[in-house]
Amino acid sequence: MKKILIASFDMEVGGVERSLVSMLENFDYREYAVDLMLYRQQGDFLNLVSNKANLLGEIPQYATFRKSIGEVFKDKQYSIGLSRFFSKINAVLTGEIKRIAEPGYYQMQLMWKYALPFLPKIAKEYDVAISYLWPHYFVAEKVKAKKKIAWIHTDFSKVETDIKLDLKMWRNFDYIVAVSEACKTSFLNKYSELENKVIVIENITSPEFIREMANKIVHNPMIEDNRFKILTVARLSHAKGIDNAVKALKILKEKGYHDIAWYVVGYGGDETRIKEMIKESKLEDSFILLGKQTNPYPFMKEADLYVQPSRYEGKAVTVGEAQILSKPVMITNYTTAKSQVKDGIDGYITELSIEGIADGTEKLYKDSKLRDNLVENCKNTNFSNRPELKKLYNILN
Template sequence: MKKKILITSFDLAIGGVERSLIGLLNQIDYAKYDVDLLLFKHEGEFLSNIPDGPNLLPEEPSYTTFRKSIQQIVKEGFYPIAISRVIAKYSGVLHGKVKKVEEPGYLSIQYGWELTTRHLPKLNKEYDVAIGFLWPHHFIGEKVKAKKKIGWIHTDYSNIYVNKKIEKKMWRKIDDIVVVSEECSQTFLDVFPDFKEKTTVIENILSPDFVREQAKADIPKEISNLPGKTILVTVGRLTHAKGLDEAIRACKKLIDEGFDIQWYVVGYGPLENELRNLIMKLGIEKQFILLGKKINPYPYIAACDIYVQPSRYEGKAVTIREAQVLGKPVVITNFPTAKSQAENGFDALITECGQNGIARGIAKMIVDDEFRGQIVSNVLTKDYGNENEINKIYGLINN
């Protein structure tokens, strides 16, 4: 008899976690497992990439409220959820101010789920295994009946601030914790050492054949590769974590030093206006270009001379591996988990965080032809495929 599996996430908007989920769904053996996919919202550019195997469950209106405004929630008649969201919002803001937290967004999300989960309906169906693919995991912990519950971590706990009491309470209801890299595992266990025995590292599943196929699917018309000009590309959400403000300043620094560069950013997010204002302030509108959402980012990566990841922190940046699969020289900042992404001097250049480090790293990659050529040679000969990671997931499911 097939095991009944539930996989939950929020939606399939463009993002690294969502691409990783599609990678997982494409690797599951549906002859052996009966999989229900629960998306809180049936939206996102990757919806059409769901393979034939999983059964997409109908959308439940109350589950869709988490990324809606409080005003919209009231309009739709979910009054207890709206009241809880108001309390959660001010609780998160107050906690963040008291602790002087630089990025209080994780606190707001925590309080939101902690206070509103009680108002959500439970799923009627019972499962052998429930997998929460996107943090936090209050939903599978409290609203799903399953013999085993597995929660994924995609971020670096050394760079986020969470309410430890709420977090511990949530993780105690999860049987297995999956972390996407050794470094992410260590930063999580530094904060919550009690959960060591149930923590496992399973990398995001990446198919090199899929990446290469998608890279040939389109030609990015926005990018004109003129002689002598160096094309830089970054893919990521426009958030504090991705360090794009530092990238903009690094771009200005390189231009002032005489480098002929054009830097394209594929992605969207809450800091778009702030970043556009900084680009205008520095007068580099023609050199630093925000392209917005792209369903398929791979042709843009394929079109670049150098791929740059200027992040302040990452869990496991799928885009770095994708750029390497496409044979690109990669410059990444030395965020805490960087060494899980690449080997400095072999298949990437790991440079200091901040505008000066980013600028120096890019400059070296541009001017040192021999170094850049060796990086490209190395990434072209290395096998970045890790489809066998699915066997670790099967191990957790069947144990």
């Protein structure tokens, strides 16, 4: 039986974490003994992790990556605390000089680079070690394994990173798994010398589980709302474009569309700013933040339209889930959009701009025939992709 290690940060509510839950649920435990290493054992999805996977004990030094700098010092992890502090200062200054919209990715790279000397190695040796979430320094530097695999879930052409630093880390891996063909292409546009390492394995989805969860009873204000209901499930962050959705709804209201309500399931660092935008736009009664929800599917079930207003994506898990629930889906034309939906068949791709989101929403609001066609095509599509796991087994062996 092969010994496998899978490493990730935590099990907070998110698309990557949901895809990890699905993969662990569908793993072949007769062939593989799976250890799961979470840097911090927290998150609402923790109780969804298959009990067939062996959850390793939390290691204090790695738990710091999901704590504030203040908490790290309070825990007396002074060396890691200082490395975190200097990485933040460096990233903020670099972000201002280079005008980087989202310097957080660069900060994470530096955080790991500076902290590496203070992080312990794992004693056990594995046949295969999988790092499920970037940055992959833990598996690259601190795990002994015959084979190493790293996952990529985002569009790397849109992410500002130190390429030299990343390449040094990527070279420790035998395979790099992209979650879509477009995700692979955007990655290789940035790291062309890694072409022989990159393969595509899509996120594992379970239509039966999603449909079952959609019928669970939760407190859901959408049920009583008779307006045209839009839903987005996403982190409240720059990448997901929720700020653009607020501006798009404002345009629609100014055009006289007063019976549209836009609901958002999710949480994140941009929450305060988005709440301020909603208030400034006088949209408190129609752009509604539902916060963190461990089960977003009953909300999807009630939506008339699912919208993903992202600036960039690898492959949005939530879009596939909305399609499984036979919802008309609209996404912005981010770089990997065409690998996400078939435009005009099982989804609609609109221009990636505030006006594009407003125009696309208006079109789908008015064109019930188009919405019905999208729904019908989703109903007639089998979204189960368990065979994707065979690709993983091929490289594990």
